[in-house]
Amino acid sequence: MSRIIAVSSGKGGVGKTTLVSNLSAALASYGKSVIALDANLANSNLALHLGMHLYPKTLHDVLDGNANLRDVIYEHKAGFKVIPADISFRKMRKVKSHEFVDIFYKLLDSHDFIIIDSPAGLGPDSVAAIEAADEVITITNPELPAITDALKLTMVADKHSTHNLGVVVNRIKNESHEVPLDHIEKMLNLPIIGKIPEDREVRKSIALKEPLTHYNPKSPAAQHIKAIAAALIGEEYKPKTHWSLKLFGWLSK
Numbered sequence: 657m658s659r660i661i662a663v664s665s666g667k668g669g670v671g672k673t674t675l676v677s678n679l680s681a682a683l684a685s686y687g688k689s690v691i692a693l694d695a696n697l698a699n700s701n702l703a704l705h706l707g708m709h710l711y712p713k714t715l716h717d718v719l720d721g722n723a724n725l726r727d728v729i730y731e732h733k734a735g736f737k738v739i740p741a742d743i744s745f746r747k748m749r750k751v752k753s754h755e756f757v758d759i760f761y762k763l764l765d766s767h768d769f770i771i772i773d774s775p776a777g778l779g780p781d782s783v784a785a786i787e788a789a790d791e792v793i794t795i796t797n798p799e800l801p802a803i804t805d806a807l808k809l810t811m812v813a814d815k816h817s818t819h820n821l822g823v824v825v826n827r828i829k830n831e832s833h834e835v836p837l838d839h840i841e842k843m844l845n846l847p848i849i850g851k852i853p854e855d856r857e858v859r860k861s862i863a864l865k866e867p868l869t870h871y872n873p874k875s876p877a878a879q880h881i882k883a884i885a886a887a888l889i890g891e892e893y894k895p896k897t898h899w900s901l902k903l904f905g906w907l908s909k
């Protein structure tokens with residue numbers, strides 16, 4: 657039985673697409689079969705993160721009735737499959753949750769994980785993705801506006817009976833003005849299932865169009881994403897804290 661997990665955020669730009677591409681690669685490195693699907697139809701960029709933006713057919717073509725689902729499932733060299741969306745403005749369209757459900761139904765049982773890159777916020781596309789998924793991972797930065805937006809999102813998941821797996825806090829710099837992790841946990845009333853540090857290798861990997869967990873698996877962010885993947889499949893992976901992060905944390909106290 658596939659696990660259908662939406663990666664969602666209240667605020668935009670907090671790291672959903674980064675988590676989707678890297679979590680998919682990390683789960684694949686544990687031998688799991690994974691499909692990453694770009695449900696961010698208005699601002700799709702999963703294909704850009706993975707160097708697949710010039711592929712001829714996308715999820716938009718399936719939703720428009722111009723392609724079969726099997727025609728838009730592409731293999732990434734990091735060992736997982738991708739259903740990209742079209743990056744052009746011309747193809748922007750809204751989607752209903754039953755359309756996602758139809759797609760997931762066709763993919764069901766052929767893969768261990770379907771990981772969904774959701775749109776940010778509480779718009780209809782975002783709600784449709786959360787409604788159609790079985791589980792949701794909420795991602796936020798350790799800043800108040802992102803956390804308060806995340807809270808609304810967790811309420812939407814509750815409303816649609818989508819199981820909230822927990823929160824991933826991304827771009828942690830250990831600076832004194834950041835909201836502490838135990839406060840985030842209390843505010844959202846959810847466990848923190850991932851702590852991803854600020855890591856310039858993330859930007860490098862996006863420029864190289866490769867998941868960081870594949871391109872530089874030892875980098876701090878990659879290790880913490882591997883830990884999230886391990887926890888999802890009931891294994892343990894302890895990331896090593898890089899000396900620069902320890903030093904930075906100590907200096908900013």
Ligand SMILES: Nc1ncnc2c1ncn2[C@@H]1O[C@H](COP(=O)(O)OP(=O)(O)OP(=O)(O)O)[C@@H](O)[C@H]1O
Pocket residue numbers: 665667668669670671672673674675696699775776826827828852853854855856858859862877
């Ligand atoms: N851990 C990190 N360390 C450093 N930079 C990061 C990290 N995570 C993400 N970024 C940067 O933040 C940018 C935004 O990330 P990403 O595209 O994954 O966010 P998003 O939530 O998918 O955005 P959108 O809401 O627009 O879809 C990336 O291009 C990257 O430069």
Ligand SMILES: [Mg+2]
Pocket residue numbers: 672673674696701702773
């Ligand atoms: Mg994105």
